[in-house]
Amino acid sequence: MQRYFTITQLTQEFDITTRTLRFYEAQGLVTPQRRGRQRLYTPGDRTRIKLILRGKRLGFSLAEINEMIGMYGSAPGEIGQLRLLMDKIQARRDELLEKQRDIELTLLELDEVETGAKSRMVELVASGVSESV
Amino acid sequence: MQRYFTITQLTQEFDITTRTLRFYEAQGLVTPQRRGRQRLYTPGDRTRIKLILRGKRLGFSLAEINEMIGMYGSAPGEIGQLRLLMDKIQARRDELLEKQRDIELTLLELDEVETGAKSRMVELVASGVSESV
């Protein structure tokens, strides 16, 4: 018993437009089945869409995302190909680790700005500005 | 004694083009001084550029980056403005935390793929394919 999703269900769930999903399909990122002309998305398709959106949030291009998703089901039968795959994995991992460091730094800086803003606020309130916090 | 950087020094250090730096300037992201027509970047400008590139790596748009950088030197004198600033900070923080989770998940998936690839490799080698590892 396969459960299907319609395109609008998915657009609502992920807060994207139909145009977006059709565009992803045109790019070969998802290939939903058809009932007549209507698109039917399987749970697998839905998962792929989730992966795409996650990749987007991390700043990857659709081409990169396509490549990454391509890694999942593959497991090629040739040693050379396997080596290539593992190289790609390592490259992605390095990128992600860099992003992690970038995030840490940015979070720290946000903390600093917030600290400054807070103390500035205390100053203002103490200096007699009537304001209910 | 102010030390200045030329545009090409910075392009080499950060591996970007002059076009990129001039574009950032046109967008108001950096405003180097001039000696005649030549651009002179201060250490502060250099830091801003680093922040811009970091933001880009995290998938933020130049407009978002501009806003974030704008938070740094500000500390506005009005309570309402301070509240707004703190709201923005929190929003950014939430985004960054989401990106962190996204990265964790992606790293885990990469691990899985790699594990699969490794065992597949062992299989291949064991099944008699001559290959020096």
Added chain:
DNA sequence: AGATGTATTGACTTTAACGTAAAAAGACGA
């Protein structure tokens, strides 16, 4: 059958973030 609402397709447009090319202006060494 007619009206209404949702899907699809195709074409054209838009936006961000640069790339590329051409012309002119200094800067510098021989």
Added chain:
DNA sequence: TCGTCTTTTTACGTTAAAGTCAATACATCT
């Protein structure tokens, strides 16, 4: 002073990732 090099400015081109619009098709309700 000449030639070379770098830098600047201006203008047009490009790419990715959709947005927008119009025409058509399907399905459903009345």
